[in-house]
Amino acid sequence: xxxxxxxxxxxxxxxxxxxxxxxxxxxxxxxxxxxxxxxxxxxxxxxxxxxxxxxxxxxxxxxxxxxxxxxxxxxxxxxxxxxxxxxxxxxxxxxxxxxxxxxxxxxxxxxxxxxxxxxx
Amino acid sequence: xxxxxxxxxxxxxxxxxxxxxxxxxxxxxxxxxxxxxxxxxxxxxxxxxxxxxxxxxxxxxxxxxxxxxxxxxxxxxxxxxxxxxxxxxxxxxxxxxxxxxxxxxxxxxxxxxxxxxxxx
Amino acid sequence: xxxxxxxxxxxxxxxxxxxxxxxxxxxxxxxxxxxxxxxxxxxxxxxxxxxxxxxxxxxxxxxxxxxxxxxxxxxxxxxxxxxxxxxxxxxxxxxxxxxxxxxxxxxxxxxxxxxxxxxx
Amino acid sequence: xxxxxxxxxxxxxxxxxxxxxxxxxxxxxxxxxxxxxxxxxxxxxxxxxxxxxxxxxxxxxxxxxxxxxxxxxxxxxxxxxxxxxxxxxxxxxxxxxxxxxxxxxxxxxxxxxxxxxxxx
Numbered sequence: 001x002x003x004x005x006x007x008x009x010x011x012x013x014x015x016x017x018x019x020x021x022x023x024x025x026x027x028x029x030x031x032x033x034x035x036x037x038x039x040x041x042x043x044x045x046x047x048x049x050x051x052x053x054x055x056x057x058x059x060x061x062x063x064x065x066x067x068x069x070x071x072x073x074x075x076x077x078x079x080x081x082x083x084x085x086x087x088x089x090x091x092x093x094x095x096x097x098x099x100x101x102x103x104x105x106x107x108x109x110x111x112x113x114x115x116x117x118x119x120x
Numbered sequence: 121x122x123x124x125x126x127x128x129x130x131x132x133x134x135x136x137x138x139x140x141x142x143x144x145x146x147x148x149x150x151x152x153x154x155x156x157x158x159x160x161x162x163x164x165x166x167x168x169x170x171x172x173x174x175x176x177x178x179x180x181x182x183x184x185x186x187x188x189x190x191x192x193x194x195x196x197x198x199x200x201x202x203x204x205x206x207x208x209x210x211x212x213x214x215x216x217x218x219x220x221x222x223x224x225x226x227x228x229x230x231x232x233x234x235x236x237x238x239x240x
Numbered sequence: 241x242x243x244x245x246x247x248x249x250x251x252x253x254x255x256x257x258x259x260x261x262x263x264x265x266x267x268x269x270x271x272x273x274x275x276x277x278x279x280x281x282x283x284x285x286x287x288x289x290x291x292x293x294x295x296x297x298x299x300x301x302x303x304x305x306x307x308x309x310x311x312x313x314x315x316x317x318x319x320x321x322x323x324x325x326x327x328x329x330x331x332x333x334x335x336x337x338x339x340x341x342x343x344x345x346x347x348x349x350x351x352x353x354x355x356x357x358x359x360x
Numbered sequence: 361x362x363x364x365x366x367x368x369x370x371x372x373x374x375x376x377x378x379x380x381x382x383x384x385x386x387x388x389x390x391x392x393x394x395x396x397x398x399x400x401x402x403x404x405x406x407x408x409x410x411x412x413x414x415x416x417x418x419x420x421x422x423x424x425x426x427x428x429x430x431x432x433x434x435x436x437x438x439x440x441x442x443x444x445x446x447x448x449x450x451x452x453x454x455x456x457x458x459x460x461x462x463x464x465x466x467x468x469x470x471x472x473x474x475x476x477x478x479x480x
Binding site for chain 2: 046053071077079081092100
Binding site: 245246247248249251252255259262263270271272273275276278279282285286288289292293294295297298300301302310311312314315316317318319321322324325327328329330332334335336338339340342343344347349350 | 365366367368369371372375379382383390391392393395396398399402405406408409412413414415417418420421422430431432434435436437438439441442444445447448449450452454455456458459460462463464467469470
């Protein structure tokens with residue numbers, strides 16, 4: 001977890017900025033609105049899984065009935081999350097690196113699961 | 121939108137796999153469970169914005185009272201989303217590239233906003 | 241499903257209106273904000289279930305570790321939902337009665353589950 | 361806030377139980393699954409509001425383009441919430457009464473908003 005570069009999303013951030021600018025959509029892209037849009041997309045993603053058992057959920061991306069939908073919804077969530085971080089001016093890589101370091105301190109490897117709170 | 125490489129999350133995927141393995145958490149990481157964990161984190165992110173005006177929401181990452189929380193919640197959402205894609209075996213870069221291409225066809229640049237459905 | 245009175249929430253609507261008025265909170269209670277608050281509370285509710293198996297989830301209200309939390313989160317979701325309907329001027333009983341009638345037409349009793357889409 | 365009967369949902373609980381039994385759906389209605397279904401419906405509700413200003417959001421139930429959708433989504437959220445409480449065996453009225461009493465203690469009327477945390 002040491003590396004300080006775990007993700008690279010700069011090209012996507014630029015593509016999303018251009019996409020919004022080309023359509024005059026930046027006026028709608030307040031962080032508040034984008035957080036709501038993120039919620040909506042997560043809701044669509046969750047709907048794919050809601051009636052499946054945990055075992056069934058593992059096959060969702062291979063099942064011809066759900067493979068395309070799950071890819072689309074994962075992409076939509078990703079796109080809004082990156083767009084939200086971007087308009088907020090948050091360096092998502094730095095935030096992720098810091099959070100993983102905090103998680104590593106909070107949940108040391110090798111301790112028994114039962115002595116901890118919720119697993120991550 | 122032409123490049124076929126918009127994001128690079130391979131290092132994070134590997135780090136999350138190792139993190140889970142080191143704690144024996146992979147047993148909990150069914151797609152169904154991870155989709156729920158993603159929901160929970162999005163809920164925490166939304167709570168930061170819920171009583172703010174759109175204008176106020178733009179300053180969230182600069183306000184000392186919320187800057188750390190918003191970075192943490194964005195990171196948590198990102199981490200669970202990448203972990204979910206990973207256990208599903210979905211190539212998130214390919215999914216994002218395909219979705220942006222579909223969005224570009226669906227919402228051509230230059231058309232007036234009022235003639236379309238919801239902006240993105 | 242025939243009765244036209246399935247729920248009665250008038251007393252709660254009045255109590256929530258008074259509660260908001262007494263604290264000068266109605267200014268924050270736009271439908272947009274309340275929809276976000278609802279999201280946040282649903283996220284907290286989901287977090288109780290995210291790492292549990294379906295079987296374990298059935299005992300959540302009897303487990304001393306989770307019984308109070310699940311009651312509190314269910315109540316929070318209910319409160320925000322009723323408040324949201326109230327500020328929108330929606331008659332929630334009429335909406336529920338109409339939706340159940342529509343569901344009964346869409347999913348006739350006695351048809352095999354496999355011939356339908358997602359169960360409800 | 362004194363009355364110990366703020367809501368009456370018994371008829372709806374019975375109707376939902378019968379609806380599920382008639383379709384053999386109770387097997388799908390674990391609390392975990394219902395919590396996910398609730399998430400999905402809240403996501404659909406939020407999508408109605410995501411690009412609207414707070415002022416615009418107040419007219420959603422009167423706008424012919426959104427009035428039916430908002431009633432349907434409010435009803436769906438309500439239905440799943442009541443069904444979830446029901447299968448958990450939670451007395452939702454008691455939970456709501458207790459939560460409002462706790463809120464009244466936590467946020468006394470008459471104190472200035474700025475001296476408190478998030479408004480409710």
